[in-house]
Amino acid sequence: MGIEIERKFLVRSDGWRDGVTSSAALQQGYLSSNAKATVRVRTKDDAHGILTLKGVAEGLSRSEFEYVIPIEEARELLEMARPHVIQKRRFLVPYAGFVWEVDVFEGAHSGLVMAEVELEAPDQPVPLPDWVGAEVSHDDRYANASLSRTPGVPACEEDVLAPSDLS
Amino acid sequence: MGIEIERKFLVRSDGWRDGVTSSAALQQGYLSSNAKATVRVRTKDDAHGILTLKGVAEGLSRSEFEYVIPIEEARELLEMARPHVIQKRRFLVPYAGFVWEVDVFEGAHSGLVMAEVELEAPDQPVPLPDWVGAEVSHDDRYANASLSRTPGVPACEEDVLAPSDLS
Numbered sequence: 121m122g123i124e125i126e127r128k129f130l131v132r133s134d135g136w137r138d139g140v141t142s143s144a145a146l147q148q149g150y151l152s153s154n155a156k157a158t159v160r161v162r163t164k165d166d167a168h169g170i171l172t173l174k175g176v177a178e179g180l181s182r183s184e185f186e187y188v189i190p191i192e193e194a195r196e197l198l199e200m201a202r203p204h205v206i207q208k209r210r211f212l213v214p215y216a217g218f219v220w221e222v223d224v225f226e227g228a229h230s231g232l233v234m235a236e237v238e239l240e241a242p243d244q245p246v247p248l249p250d251w252v253g254a255e256v257s258h259d260d261r262y263a264n265a266s267l268s269r270t271p272g273v274p275a276c277e278e279d280v281l282a283p284s285d286l287s
Numbered sequence: 288m289g290i291e292i293e294r295k296f297l298v299r300s301d302g303w304r305d306g307v308t309s310s311a312a313l314q315q316g317y318l319s320s321n322a323k324a325t326v327r328v329r330t331k332d333d334a335h336g337i338l339t340l341k342g343v344a345e346g347l348s349r350s351e352f353e354y355v356i357p358i359e360e361a362r363e364l365l366e367m368a369r370p371h372v373i374q375k376r377r378f379l380v381p382y383a384g385f386v387w388e389v390d391v392f393e394g395a396h397s398g399l400v401m402a403e404v405e406l407e408a409p410d411q412p413v414p415l416p417d418w419v420g421a422e423v424s425h426d427d428r429y430a431n432a433s434l435s436r437t438p439g440v441p442a443c444e445e446d447v448l449a450p451s452d453l454s
Binding site: 121159171193200 | 367
């Protein structure tokens with residue numbers, strides 16, 4: 121098991137596009153999301169299959185179990201997960217020693233752009249790029265499993281308290 | 288993906304014990320059981336870990352995806368699944384060209400003994416050993432995922448219609 125510790129933000133501008141080093145098309149289906157675990161199947165560029173089990177989040181942290189599976193089986197599991205499937209393109213954007221993942225959602229969530237960064241400890245300081253907007257780490261509506269159940273974009277950026285609004 | 292086709296019976300006597308060729312201690316935890324899939328983690332002799340996703344049953348058939356995982360991770364997933372865990376010893380009993388699996392439940396389901404046989408087609412004829420009792424293939428209460436939610440033995444043998452009762 122790994123522990124996933126991550127912070128998640130809305131994206132307020134296209135500034136990140138200049139720093140992209142690679143990208144991949146992701147499809148993610150949710151077979152379950154309950155009080156014990158979230159069970160996700162992902163295909164990457166329709167060529168790689170990954171099955172992931174995540175425990176319940178405690179603050180920014182979550183246990184995570186990840187298994188590579190044959191792409192044909194991943195495609196079949198995606199079908200089983202419908203309609204709870206999301207589609208996005210993930211861009212990798214290095215910034216100040218961290219690699220940010222910028223997710224541009226497609227299909228039912230077109231218009232939503234989020235940025236995630238993985239930490240080694242919940243209190244690790246992270247320099248924020250200027251294209252990063254409001255933090256949504258603790259807003260369940262922005263969890264990908266929640267999005268898979270709800271078409272559309274949860275809230276526009278101005279509906280969410282930006283860090284500067286808290287001063 | 289495989290397709291699992293199986294029939295399941297209660298066991299009416301100890302006659303099967305003479306035919307046992309091997310046995311293993313199984314612990315099975317259910318991380319989810321919903322309208323799309325059942326997600327099960329199993330440890331075998333506390334030495335092998337297996338993650339299994341099963342689709343919804345259609346008659347005797349079910350799609351099945353099975354992945355070997357590290358035993359340490361299987362143990363952690365079992366903990367995540369609590370209290371939805373069952374414990375049993377599985378005995379293999381060859382009979383007339385089929386290998387029957389006889390499950391002797393322990394802990395909360397002590398007293399329950401069931402026998403399963405895997406088929407290659409739903410209509411494949413299976414010679415039944417005389418220690419086999421009522422068929423429960425279509426009785427959801429006897430699904431292991433259901434048992435994991437319900438301590439105790441669902442019904443004693445006489446509460447269930449035996450095939451001979453239908454004549």
